[in-house]
Amino acid sequence: MMQKKIRVLVIDDSHFVRTMLTEILTCDDIEVIDTANDPYEAREKIKELNPDVLTLDVEMPKMNGVTFLKNLMRLRPMPVVMVSTLTEEGAPTTLESLELGAVDYFAKPKQNLMENLPLYTDQLREKVRVASKANIVATSVKKHSVGKNIGKKDIQYRPNILVAIGASTGGTEALKEVISNLPADFPPVVITQHIPPVFSSSFAKRVDQCSQMRVFEAHDGMKIKQGCVYIAPGDQHLVLKKVNYDLFCQLLDTPPVNRHRPAVDVLFDSVAELKGRHAIGCILTGMGNDGAKGLLKMKEAGAITLVQDEKTSVVWGMPRVAYEMGAADKVLPLNKIADQIIHFSALPKKA
Template identity: 35%
Template sequence: HRADNARQVRVMLVEDSAVIRGMVRSWLDGVDNVEVVASADNGQIALNTVAAARPDIIILDIEMPVMDGLTALPGLLAACPGVKVLIASTLSKRNAEISMKAINMGAADYLAKPSFARDGNEARRMFKEELVRKVVGLGQNGGGGHHGVVHTPAPANDAGANRAAAATSGWTTIPSGSSDFKLRPASRVRPRILVIGSSTGGPAALSKVLGALKGRLSGVPVVITQHMPPTFTTLLGETLSRLSGLEGGETHDGETVSAGRIYVAPGGFHMRLIQLGSQIKIALNDGPPINHCRPAVDPLFESVAQIYRGAALGVVLTGMGSDGALGAVKIADAGGSVLAQDEASSIVWGMPGAAMAAGACVAAVELENLGDRIGLMLGLGSGRNKIKT
């Protein structure tokens, strides 16, 4: 059932439960072009065997005997440069804190593992669906490049290497074979809001961008949807508030939106902005997932477009899938501006690639320069150079 000419994505399972290892292996064996090449029941065995296994993706448990996942992570990343590590652990506050630390240390993404005995078949089905989706998405990012297929990230204008939107993953396919993206002119109106959407690789990208803008965001509210479960979004809000120097964090329903504050959508809830008289408020709901996600970026971007029109500045950061592309078009059509993270600096160029392919963006910008580019568009000048008049 495998396409002979397609590259196999090599997966390593690091998980102390033999039952879960067997179950995940059987799921992935049923996925085209995905091959489980190694498994280990603790971090030490993983470290001893990872170089020979040459995986593109490591599914890494946190709590294991002998050596836990967090302790093993730096060695695994060092042994396989470019490998994508998917943290899989049960959702508790402690594990969320450890997993966020792992993401800050270089893990690509997180997957909440149900308690299989307690949570039943529906939880197992959802876990399987999410696991397969994330493995397929990360695998289409060109993999780790350990066996002569892809050795370096694609340059920003190379169509294809990081585009994680295969039909098999249930997302809109990004047109391949063309890097001729239609760009929009930037709005001539000074932005009154900065709104950001992100997914896989997003926490690190958000930290970089907001850290670069520290002290320069007092004039706008900063509103963020990052695909993450509850508890994680609480921790992310605290981290981004500290890095940006802004008050706020994870938001709540009915909160007033004001300049100089940060608002992070809570896991499990879509976030929109609504206008009530002269005030703009946060509106949360737990309606059905949109683009496989809750929170989703599209409803936030669409609501921002309606309220702020040409004074909206949207940013689409790294992430698999195409969430945010339709909302980015709405912002652009209303006269606002949208920036996308470029392909070379994205963990997965799904969401920003989709926004570019939709013709919604002013530019695709390298992560290193994105903070300064946002600062220039906010009319604040660069952190390094003052804006020239």
């Protein structure tokens, strides 16, 4: 029996890019059923052809991709991969599109598009395959719980506790939900999110704006302090380094692990080794298996381990592998994770 092909509509104002994306995406399991050069044409073709996945350019005339996406997710939620140029200036717009419900984004190379775009063939096809299976309900659910723990007072935290979180596809929004619900004086949090280099700084600033804790893109040698969150920069692994009694961020340019740099496993291995039972590990939504082995190491070292459940994950890949490996103490919906992290970080109240 032949596998049903993933039917894609490519939306881009450049004829050249439409042609290139069509050639790149067309393969055994993906079919580009049509293209559109602006959102108005796209709207008619979506009604007529009912595609499985859209690729959507961010910058277009008549109506930009983000405005179109906002309307689309309100009226007809469906899997969308945003196509943007990989620049720091464009990062906030791309992150906004994930906030609005896009499953993922593909960053076009800035120079020599004709030569460089085909180098990303496997990456783009994989993003479309993941998008076709993504949980669109999870991407489009509006967050109503942000800030529910901000007023929590008089919590005594376990000495030396640290929280480590890993995420990938769908993780930028899931992380915001978790971090924005942690109190200002909460123990330190270290994070690896799969993200390109020029996006990680914008992402850290975005999370910082909606959080009581202070959120930073990690820099080499940064001291790890209470009330602070440290996010691995794109293209560098984040690990912990102990000097006397203090912990510091250390960044590594060592090879990718599980095809990723930063990799969740690299961070979790470091946390397991240096923090052991004084840690909490958590894997949120994401494609693949990165973090599962590291979470198991954390659990074996005495840490408490959590994973996000299938229903609220955009892609239940990384959490599923960790769960099936026996690495998770608890499987939780996204809106319960911050509460549980606080619960496990706190000292028991005296009777």
